[in-house]
Amino acid sequence: MTNIAEVKTRLGKEIRQKRAEINKLLDNLEKQIIKDLEEKEYQSKKSIQNVLSSVKEKETMVTQCQITFLSIKQYASNLQTFLGINEIEVKVYENEQYLQSLKEANSLEQIGLVWKVDPVSETISKFFGSIEMTNQTSSLGFISSKNKQAQIQVVTTKKTSINDVKLILQKEITIYGQHTKGCCMSKEGDFLFTVHFFQKSLITIGSKNKLKHKMKLGPSYGFDITLIDETTIAISDGNSGKKFGIDIIDIKNQRKINFIELPGRTWGIARDHDSLFVCVDGRGIYKVNTSDYITSHVISCNLPMHSYVAVFSDKIYYTNPEDNSVVCYDENGSRVWTFQDELILNEPEGMTVDKNGNVYVVGFGSNNVIIISSDGKHHKQVLPRDNGLSSPSAIFLDAEKKKLLVANTEKTAFVYNISCKLLQIKCPFQHL
Structure with a gap:
């Protein structure tokens, strides 16, 4: 006891x-x-x-x-x-x-504070749990006037008509070089241009219109350009009289990292997913896999110099400046349509395609930019000669940012915002 x-x-x-x-x-x-x-x-x-x-x-x-x-x-x-x-x-x-x-x-998103208590805890040190920040999905939505109007007028979504497309000039760029033949915009907002023939250079202009880099491309003449990923580009060789093919370039370190040989002079070039499509002089369109660089001949045709190519969905497009035509093929190599109207488009060169399959083409000889509908049956001139265009040769579309870059052969380029119908703002003067 x-x-x-x-x-x-x-x-x-x-x-x-x-x-x-x-x-x-x-x-x-x-x-x-x-x-x-x-x-x-x-x-x-x-x-x-x-x-x-x-x-x-x-x-x-x-x-x-x-x-x-x-x-x-x-x-x-x-x-x-x-x-x-x-x-x-x-x-x-x-x-x-x-x-x-x-x-x-x-x-x-709405930010709040929540005390998360551990209901079952193995140790007393976890009993109180922790404080966490939570995000609740915002109920605020944005509907531009054009989208609201579309919801009122139609029940089903339809593709944007080429007649609804309007280009608004954002800025003019001075290119530090001559004989520009290719252009694109990087993810960081830089503008890249290939200066062909005499200077044989890759020009990089910063977002504030200042020259950042000028990289010599020789022995390649440096014709057209396309983005492969955020740090890598491909450039066709154009009039090079030595090896024929395309250069793979690291734009961050400004150096060549590979050369892919092809059976003729290379002109226009475009990327679609993990493949490059290249215009080869006198032979047609070649496809190059970006992972193993294996090449295949996808379209056989007698392409002249300064032909360009674009790819969208299951379609392949190319320009022929000799007969003033724009041609669309399917993935099986069958011709779908041909656009040819010398009164509106002369010596077509650079081209690009938007998300609706509409084709934007620059007229080197007609000094303009036109849009061709996805079925090839309709067209519209969106930039006439009096918009500062002088022998335009290259064009690039950033579909996500809705920006269009158009480059003249000499000295200047222009950046446009793409608008589908005029935007209407709900404000006191809306109905004026």
Whole structure:
């Protein structure tokens, strides 16, 4: 009995000691979780403030557009109205893209704080759980006027008509070279141009229109260019009199990393997924696998010099500047359609295709850009001669950013925003 009493006393003392230890541990856990709560609160407020600050800047721009519009309505001449509305369209388009980018980046999700308590815990140290930040999907949606209008007028989605396409000039670029034959835009926003024949160079212009790099391409003459991935491009050799083929170039380190030999002079070049498609002088279109560089002959035809190629879905397109034609083939090598109208398109060279299968082509001889519908039955001139075009040779479409790059053979290039119908803004002067 005495022994049991002593054990009871000892165990009671141990229990009280353990309780004191647990109380101390719980106090420490409380302090830690309160500190974590304060840190998460700071992060949440900072994230929200960053978005609000950015949106506030855009609000100022929208207000200025409203003031400008009212001034145009009251005082501007017809020419001033035309120029002013074009400038407003560009700003509206940029703001729409900005808002859409916020939504895509999940920046508009509602940020909250949640205390996640572990219901079952193996140790007391986990009992209180942790503080976490949660994101709830934003109920805010963006519908541009053109999309809203489409929802009202039609039940099913239809492809964009070429008649709805409008190009809005964003900026003019000075190319530090002559005889430009290829162009593209990198993911970082740089503009790349191939300067053919005499200079044989790859020109890189930064987003602020400053020369970043000028890489010599010799012995290749450097004709057309296409992106393979974020750091790699392919360039055809054009008039090179030595080896015929294409160069694979690391644009980050400005160096050649491979050369793929082909059976003739190479002109236009395009990429589709893991394949390159190349115009080969007098032979037709060749396909090159970008992983193992195995080549195959996909279309046999007598292509002349300065022919270009584009690929979309299961279709392959090429230009023939000698007979002024644009030709579409299917993946089996069967001709689908041919466009040929010398009154509207003369000496077609560079080409590109949008997401609807509409084909954009530059007319080197006609000094213009036209769009041909996906079935080849309709066409529209979107950039006539009086838009600064002088022997344009190259064209590139960034479908995601809806930007079109058009390069003259000499000195200049132009960047356009692509708009499908005029954007309408819901604002006080909407119906004016």
